[in-house]
Amino acid sequence: MHLHGDILENYAARELAPNTLAEIDAHVSNCLFCAHTLAAETAASASWERRGLLGRLVRD
Numbered sequence: 001m002h003l004h005g006d007i008l009e010n011y012a013a014r015e016l017a018p019n020t021l022a023e024i025d026a027h028v029s030n031c032l033f034c035a036h037t038l039a040a041e042t043a044a045s046a047s048w049e050r051r052g053l054l055g056r057l058v059r060d
């Protein structure tokens with residue numbers, strides 16, 4: 001099963017059971033579709049974090 005939705009978000013945040021993370025690690029390393037999906041998700045997460053940091057800087 002490919003990564004999508006909550007599973008994708010939780011995997012990107014590493015907030016899953018260790019055995020589930022290991023299973024997905026194995027899948028992603030063999031699945032170009034999921035590797036691309038995960039790269040897009042983590043890039044989006046990083047940009048959200050930067051926006052959050054910027055928001056804090058602006059408030060300060």
Ligand SMILES: [Zn+2]
Pocket residue numbers: 001002003027031032033034
């Ligand atoms: Zn996949």
